[in-house]
Amino acid sequence: MQRATFLLGGLAAALLATTPANAQNTVKIGVVMSFSGQFADPGAQIDNGIKLYMKQNGDTVAGKKIEIIRKDSGGIAPDVAKRLSQEVIVRDGATILAGYDLTPNALAAADVSAQAKTFMVNMNAATSVITTKSPYMARTSFTVYQLNEALGAWAYKNGVRRAYTLVSDFGPGWDGEAAFQKGFKDAGGEIIGSARYPVANVDFTAFVQRAKDVNPDGIYIWVPGGPQPAALGKAIAERGIDKSKVKVMGQGELTYEEALKSMGDAGLGLITAFHYDYNHQSAKNKAFVAAYNAEFKRNPDMFSVGGYDGMHLIYETLKKTNGNTDPDALIAAAKGMKWESPRGPMSIDPETRDVIQTVYIRRVERVGGHLVNVEFDKIENVKDPWKARLPK
Amino acid sequence: MTSTSAALAGPHEHLRAQDRWRAIEVVFWLATLLPFLVTPNYLSLASQVAITALFALSLDLILGYAGIVSLGHAAFFGFGAYAAGILSKHGWGEPLSGLLFAGIAAGLLGYLMSFIIARFRHLALIMITLGFGLLLLEAANSAGWLTGGADGLQGVRMWPLLGMFRFDLYGFTAYWYSLILLFLLFLVSRRLINSPFGLSLRGIRENSTRMRAIGAESRAHIRKIYTISAAMAGIAGGLLTQTTETVSLGVLDFQRSADILVILVLGGAGRLYGGLIGAIIFLVARDQFSGINPQYWYFPIGVLLVVVVLFLPGGILGGLAQITGSERFQRMVRPLMVWRGKSP
Structure with missing residues (x-):
């Protein structure tokens, strides 16, 4: 009996000690996309973009540590993408969703973003309608x-x-x-x-x-x-x-x-x-391509730049909200955000939350x-x- | 599984013995309630396990019991999924009737297909089912006006279950809904398998020519079980649609047909619990491994499959049954079994 109480007490203490402290100092980003199967390579390129951005800009923003939780949707599987998005929120405590390589998956996850009120950055899926499905979504790729x-x-x-x-x-x-x-x-x-x-x-x-x-x-x-x-x-x-x-x-x-x-x-x-090619002539892109090659031994492509700019958007919105992860504050901060990307000037349309670019x-x-x-x-x-x- | 003494006592006695509930089964079904208490954050995963288990069970009925090889069973799963989705999109979001509709639709398709299926065996069946699955996938892709094509079906909205229980973010409703259906259809399958009809199916699996020679018409039996299996797969598909409110071409994909076969072989084909155990192992392993390494999670599953096929030809359950059936094991556990009042 004594031992059981002790165990329970210890468990409770451990829980109390870890969860709130983490919740205060860490921002968890659930990255859901294809890491395996037919679409594994695009997924890897998006992920490389994310990794490079975090390497260049550190993993702390506005006093918060950024933690990436990667989930594999394994191809066209909206049911899986939706479940993983749900789980990464309710199980892992993610407050931002990102990734999403394929349209059906992004559409399904948009439901989760809308229902759970979670800021979501669509880093690739390119069908126009996607961003209309959740008022908390912004896109950093392009539309067809x-x-x-x-x-x-x-x-x-x-x-x-x-x-x-x-x-x-x-x-x-x-x-x-x-x-x-x-x-x-x-x-x-x-x-x-x-x-x-x-x-x-x-x-x-x-x-x-x-x-x-x-x-x-x-x-x-x-x-x-x-x-x-x-x-x-x-x-x-x-x-x-x-x-x-x-x-x-x-x-x-x-x-x-x-x-x-x-x-x-x-x-x-x-x-x-x-909207992007590694041969784009600008100082910013030259530095990006060089860093990318040094890190991953290959050239970046449209997937990489979607991931890279997606992370930029997340970092900048967090800076603007001072680390506050309230979804309304985040999406408000994202609207109208302008920056110079390796692809050239780009911004987030304040009305549609979609990407505006050259x-x-x-x-x-x-x-x-x-x-x-x-x-x-x-x-x-x-x-x-x-x-x-x-x-x- | 087969107890020789029961077989000697006549087929009816044998069936009755098979139909008796074993303690381990009760424990298994009680254990399916554990996710509610132990891992409430994993309920969405648990509901997908239950749905996959139901799908595997439907394949087991034809593959494990009647010996009908299929590489295109996702056709019925997907057909049911789209049936439920399209019904909901057009304004009828009531889950139970939607599920019934999915089951009937897939069952009808299965019935039509069964006339072709009943004529062939083995390799020819693999090609036919594979081709049929691909055809249906392509049909769904080109019928964009109906299915939404490659973008997936949009606008699937389910009404609360029984008018009271909403499908929540945590998957609470989704899990108990899927679990109850899995249990009910498991009971149906169990009853079917432990009936004279089930026995003749096994006869067809072992030697269909011989079955005909002793006067049992195997084609009618095959048509019957194929239709039932298709309807069950359709219900599983409908459940997936309803609990996730999404449908896409992925439900018809060859990958799904292949995965379900892997799941069944892993767990043990020709055993009612084979698909269930396989689904649990496959999906939980996938969830855990892909959490550790999102790129190469299939590798350990592949290794597991190779090991199972090499060393446990009857799947995990078949292997367990072999171990528990061995003389040494029997001698070891006999003292423990005394409380059951009879020797195993």
Whole structure:
């Protein structure tokens, strides 16, 4: 009996000693995304961004120690992402949610953020609607509409009149198609044909030939990362499409680093719209890329910068609230926050809590023996156009 | 499991002996209540374990008992999940009737499929079920207007259970709801397996040609059990939708079919508790390992699977049964068993 009481007493004392002290001096951030499976690499890049930011800026903000609790959602699994987000709040005591690589997962977790009133930083998932699901969410990546509607308008301004669109047949591809067509048609262009290819397609010859047959002066492509960009780039070159006459355009994934490596010279001349590339010319980005390479032996990409800027947003909001983790205070502090990121100037829209940034138009060129995306035009302060059209 | 003396006494006596509740079973089900008291912060995980266990149980009915190999059982799980989700999206968020709807929908699909399933065995079945699962996944992907496509179904909102219990952030309602359903459907499965019908299923598993030769029509039996199994998988899927208020293509994914097979093999196929034990081990291990290392948590599970398949071909439960069935073990525990009033 005595021993039991002693044990209980000890336990209670231990609990009392640890929990409140921790709660006062530590801010726990639950990072939920794919650390395993098909989407493990993007997850790793986001995580690298987080780690680099914390290495450069320390793990203490406004007197609070930052603790990251990583949870693996293992791919497209909104039920898992939602449960992990719940658990990281109720079990681990996290007061901020972050990460979220995939749209379905982010949408499910947004429910948790709204219900539990938890500040949430979406570091990657790019579907426009996500940020409307929780009033406590901000985004530091991009939206598909933001990039592609801007690209559509840009294409018309730069001489494309008749365009063909070719997209992957699933949600983000449809969004890309709709966004480009909207931007292009609103500017005055004409869509003369469109096709959607199966998600797991490997041979693009027939699709590219069909596009070539209708003789457009611009071809728009939406392709997710992975092996498809290289296959598509090669098919375009093999079908003999002259990129000096026909503009071949897409979202940045089409010409990401690995894709360009396997595409080789077939990639030359591809035009893409994106918000970040390691080749972006600025002092801030040069330092970022150098530090990133020193730490992780590879170049940062859009995932890394989403994680890096996401951490910046969290640090800066905590500074502004003086370490207060009240969700209303945090989201109020995040609204309208402006900063200079490796990607250039960016800010959080005070109305939609979504990201406002520069959309760069790049062309693939050979520089110093490597194929890189060279920025040659840009559209500044682009908001998510999809949300601007929502009924207020 | 098989007690020779009972078998000698005739099939009915054998079935009755099997149907008797053992002390360890009572302990197991009492233990499922522990999460409420011991780990109240793990209730959402516990509810997913219960749902996965139900899904594994449904696969066990066809794979473990009737010998129907399936690499596409997620088709029914996913079909039920979408059925429950779509019903709720269109304004009917009552959980119990939604679950019934999910079960019936998946059961109907299973019934239709069963006509094809009953004609084939082994390798052909693997290909058919795999292909069927992929087809359904692609259909759900392209029917974006109905399923929400790759973004997942939006707008699933459940009404409080029985009009009183909201699905809370801690997963309290989710767990007892899933647990009760798991228990009820477990009772149904138990009754089914320990019936003459269950016996003939095992006969089909062991030798379907012989079954036909002795006058037992195996196709009708296979159709029946396949439909029941599909309905159960659909209910499990519906439960997942209702307790998480989300549905996405992941419910139909091949990974889910593969995982559930791993879970069943791990726990022990052809044993009612195999899927249950497998689900507990798999999900708890996943939760703990991925907490330690989010990147490589599958590694220890893979090792565990290899070890189990190498050394315990009947799964963890099969291995345990082998140990407890051995002469040495019997001699060791016999003195302890006296209180039960009869020798094991």
